[in-house]
Every structure is written in C-alpha cells, then in structure tokens.
Amino acid sequence: MMSKLRNSLCVLCTALIFLCGCSNEPLKPIRSGEIWPDNNGEHINAHGGGVMYHDGTYYWFGENKCDTTSSAMVGVMCYSSRNLTDWKNESVALAVVDDDSSDIARGCVLERPKVIYNAKTGKFVMWFHLELKGKGYSAARAGVAVSDTPTGPYRFIRSGRVNAGKLPADMDEQAVAVLDTLNAKNYEKWWTPEWTDAVNKGLIVKRDLDGGQMSRDMTLYVDEDGKAYHIYSSEENLTLQIAELSDDYLSHTGNYVRVAPAGHNEAPAIFKKDGTYWMITSGCTGWAPNEARMFSSSSIHGPWTQHPNPCVGPDSELTFGGQSTYILKVEGKKDAFIFMADIWRPKHPSDARYIWLPIQFKEGTPYVEWMNSWKLDFFR
Numbered sequence: 341m342m343s344k345l346r347n348s349l350c351v352l353c354t355a356l357i358f359l360c361g362c363s364n365e366p367l368k369p370i371r372s373g374e375i376w377p378d379n380n381g382e383h384i385n386a387h388g389g390g391v392m393y394h395d396g397t398y399y400w401f402g403e404n405k406c407d408t409t410s411s412a413m414v415g416v417m418c419y420s421s422r423n424l425t426d427w428k429n430e431s432v433a434l435a436v437v438d439d440d441s442s443d444i445a446r447g448c449v450l451e452r453p454k455v456i457y458n459a460k461t462g463k464f465v466m467w468f469h470l471e472l473k474g475k476g477y478s479a480a481r482a483g484v485a486v487s488d489t490p491t492g493p494y495r496f497i498r499s500g501r502v503n504a505g506k507l508p509a510d511m512d513e514q515a516v517a518v519l520d521t522l523n524a525k526n527y528e529k530w531w532t533p534e535w536t537d538a539v540n541k542g543l544i545v546k547r548d549l550d551g552g553q554m555s556r557d558m559t560l561y562v563d564e565d566g567k568a569y570h571i572y573s574s575e576e577n578l579t580l581q582i583a584e585l586s587d588d589y590l591s592h593t594g595n596y597v598r599v600a601p602a603g604h605n606e607a608p609a610i611f612k613k614d615g616t617y618w619m620i621t622s623g624c625t626g627w628a629p630n631e632a633r634m635f636s637s638s639s640i641h642g643p644w645t646q647h648p649n650p651c652v653g654p655d656s657e658l659t660f661g662g663q664s665t666y667i668l669k670v671e672g673k674k675d676a677f678i679f680m681a682d683i684w685r686p687k688h689p690s691d692a693r694y695i696w697l698p699i700q701f702k703e704g705t706p707y708v709e710w711m712n713s714w715k716l717d718f719f720r
Contacts, residue, residue, distance in 0.1 A: 367715040368425040372660070372695040373683060378419060379428045386417045387682050387692050390454040390559065390666040392464075392490065397422055398668075399490045401433060401453050401466065405689035411473075412436045412450035416466065418491050424670070424678075424716060433492035434466060434485050440473060443483065443499045448473040450483070452665065454560040455490070456568055458589045464490050465589040467570060469556050470499045480554035482570065484590055497590065501552025502570070502583055506594040508545065510642060519546055540602040544575040553581060553596075557606040559666060561640070564612075569640060573606040577624050580605050582640060599644045605633060611667040611677050611699075618706050620650060620679065622663045627686040629658040634706070653710030660710050662695040675701070676719035679708045 376384045389402025398421045404414035418433035434453070436446040444450060449471035457464055463486050470483035483499035507516065519542040527535045527543060535543075548554060558572035568585040570592065575581075580603075583596035599605075605621040612618070617637045623630040632651050635644040651659055662681035670676035681695040698718050699706050 367717055368423075369713040369715050370425065370696050371713050372662075372697060372711075373693045376427070376694060379426070382429070383690070384419060384427055384694070385690060386419055387684075387689075388452040388665050389680075390452075391668045391680070392455045392457065393669070393671050394457055394464075394490050397490070398424055399430075399455065400427065401455050403451060403453065404432070405692055407688060407690050410449070410686065410689045411447050412444070413446055415444075415450065416453045416468070416494070420491065430491040433487070434468075434494040434496065442496075443470060443472060443481075444496050445473045449477070451556075452558050454558070454666070456560050456562050456589060457490070458568075459566065461588050463488065463588070464492075464494070466494050467558065467560055469558050469572070477556070480556055480574075482555040482558065482572065486590065501548065502555045502572070502574070502581070503592050503594050503596055504550060504552035506596070507549070508542075508581070508598050509595050510597040511542065515542070518542075522546055536602050539575065539578050542601075544578065545598070548575075555581075557608065559608050559610060561610045563640065571608045571610060571619070573608070573624075575601075577606050578602050578604055580608055580619075580621065582642075597641050599635065599642060600646065603633075603646075607664045609664040609667045609680070611669065613675060613677070613701075613706075614704070616704075618667075619644070620664045620667065620706075620708075622659065627684045629655075629661050629663060629683075631657050632659045632664060632708075647705065650705075650707045651710075652707050656710065660695055660697075662693075667699070668696075670716065670719055673719045677706075 378384050385404050386400050386402025387405050392399045400419040404417045406413045415432050415436045416434040418430040419427040420430050421427045436444050451469040453468040455466045466485045468483050470481045471477050472479045481499040485494035485496045487494040522543050527538045554574045555572040562568045568589045570583045579601045580599040581596050584593045604624050607622040610619045619635045621633045631649050634647040634650045637644040662683045664681050666680040668678040677699040679697050683693040685691045697708050
C-alpha cells in the first residue's frame with residue numbers, strides 16, 4: 341500500500357514539474373549588442389518594442405526593420421518565449437497594407453508598438469506611433485489596433501492625435517489664464533529663451549488644442565488598479581504627456597498631464613516600485629545616442645522630479661550606445677526589472693541590436709549598470 345502511495349506521489353510530482361514548466365536546462369546568458377537569433381536562427385526583428393506577459397508566456401512586439409529603410413514595409417512583429425532567452429517567431433502581428441489611402445499603408449512610419457491585455461474585455465490592445473506615408477513626421481499620430489489573441493492578427497481601428505479640445509489636468513486656473521495670453525505670432529523664432537518659456541507655459545498645447553496633441557515616441561503602462569496610460573512625446577517632442585486610457589483601452593478619456601515641459605524628452609520607459617513611479621527617457625538627437633534621463637513621482641499624474649542619468653559604466657553618457665524603449669517586469673520575482681533599449685543602425689536598420697540590462701537599486705534609487713553578459717538568476 342505504501343509503495344503504491346509512494347509511486348502515485350512520484351507521478352503527481354512529475355506532472356506538477358511538467359506543468360510548471362520547470363527544466364534542468366542551464367540558464368542562457370543575455371549579451372547586449374550581439375545578434376539575438378530566434379527559433380529559425382534569424383536575428384530578432386522587433387525594434388522599438390515592448391514585452392507583454394500573459395498566461396505564462398512573454399510576448400515581444402516590435403518594429404520589423406528592413407535592410408535599407410526604417411519605414412514600415414512589413415509591420416509589427418511578435419515573438420514568444422517562456423524564459424526570456426529562447427524566442428519563437430510568431431510572425432506579423434499587425435501588417436501594413438498595399439493601399440495608399442490607408443493610415444497604415446506600406447511605407448508609412450510605424451514605431452514603438454506596445455501591447456497590453458484588457459482583463460475586462462478579454463482583448464489585446466496595441467498602440468503605436470504613426471506617421472502617414474509620404475508626410476514625413478508631420479502627422480504625429482497615435483494608432484490603435486486590437487486582437488482576440490496575443491499573437492494576432494491585430495485589427496487596425498484608427499489613428500489620430502490625442503485629446504482634442506482638452507486642456508491638461510495639471511493646468512490650474514492661473515496657468516490657463518497665462519495660456520490665454522500666449523500668441524504664436526510673438527514666438528515665430530524657435531529656440532530663443534522667450535520661445536522656450538512660452539512652450540513651458542503651453543504655447544504648443546494651445547496651438548494643437550483643437551486638432552489634438554502630437555504623439556510620437558510612446559509606451560503603455562497598466563497600473564495595479566487596472567487603469568492604463570499612454571505615455572508619449574508631444575509638443576514637437578519638447579514635452580512628455582501621460583494620458584489616461586478608457587476602460588476598454590481603445591481611446592483616451594481626456595485626462596492627461598504634462599511632464600518636463602520644454603525639456604525635450606522622448607523614448608519613455610516606465611515602471612513602479614514600492615509606490616514610486618520611475619521613468620527613463622532620452623534626449624532628442626535623431627538616431628544618435630545620448631545621455632539617459634530619469635524621473636520619479638509618487639503619482640502617475642505628477643508632479644515628476646528629474647534625477648541624474650541612471651546609467652553606470654562604459655559609454656554611460658550615451659546610454660551604452662542605445663535608446664530606451666521599455667522596462668520589463670520579470671514575473672515571479674520581487675523587484676526584478678529589465679531595462680530594454682535599442683542600438684539603432686540607420687544605414688542598415690535590420691541590423692539594429694538590443695540592450696537588456698537588470699535594473700538595480702541603491703538606497704531605493706534605480707540604476708542601470710553595463711554588463712557584457714548576465715543571466716536571469718541575477719534576480720534572486
């Protein structure tokens with residue numbers, strides 16, 4: 341009887357080990373800046389991306405880059421992994437189309453896609469920065485698509501600017517009164533101290549009020565209460581804005597705030613630890629790397645405080661040659677976050693590389709230290 345019981349327990353334990361996805365395989369190293377092959381042996385093509393965790397699997401979404409252009413010739417790629425080092429190509433999640441009347445026509449600019457899951461609707465929602473084909477960077481739109489499954493295909497819904505007709509929630513009556521006095525004709529020469537001061541006070545917010553706020557480099561964040569936020573570079577890339585999404589994550593509520601007005605930030609990446617929101621951004625130097633910035637707040641609605649560059653080590657003043665794109669929370673581990681960045685190769689876009697480094701903390705403040713190689717057991 342005891343022998344049968346012992347055998348039954350062994351079978352049960354074996355089954356549980358299998359179901360938990362446990363493995364005796366050694367952890368693989370993460371080496372930033374190198375070629376990262378997928379299951380087909382091809383370099384992962386998911387640039388400016390983000391990672392969503394759902395039902396035991398990580399899904400990495402990013403821009404498919406071709407060899408000679410950074411315009412969108414394919415669309416948004418999806419890769420899946422259960423261990424963050426072995427990635428399966430799940431193919432195109434959102435495809436551009438051969439119809440020049442479409443917002444997502446082949447040859448448009450489709451950047452920084454991020455996907456979040458809506459527990460209320462059971463839908464997977466993708467937002468991205470969109471520029472219309474042949475229009476340069478003048479459109480400055482946010483696009484949204486939706487799918488019933490994490491890998492897609494995603495159905496494009498629409499694109500447009502953000503929160504038309506709405507003033508920022510962090511503009512009080514006095515600030516609105518000052519805004520009313522700003523006349524664009526008085527600030528036709530950019531980059532003067534007077535112009536910068538006017539931007540800080542809302543000059544471009546006022547200019548774009550009727551048509552909606554500009555939205556370029558972006559990320560998404562879902563808070564602990566299920567509220568989702570769209571964080572994007574706006575006002576000619578001079579000011580970050582954080583805009584609340586509707587309950588279905590498919591539109592904006594009109595509630596938004598400004599972060600670091602006239603500070604010239606882009607490439608936002610955000611996470612939360614011990615009740616504090618942390619955001620890492622970059623300056624605006626095109627494809628060339630620059631020094632990372634970091635901000636914190638006790639509320640996602642601000643106010644936000646700027647901190648020194650969080651990067652440490654060789655080329656830290658250039659964010660190790662990369663630009664922030666996302667901060668990934670490692671599931672099942674406490675306070676485990678990965679800083680994700682892109683090393684852009686504008687002359688050979690498909691050869692762009694990835695930087696993934698663990699976020700560490702000193703006296704509660706995050707920092708990112710360069711490591712040539714590291715493994716996930718770094719997070720204890």
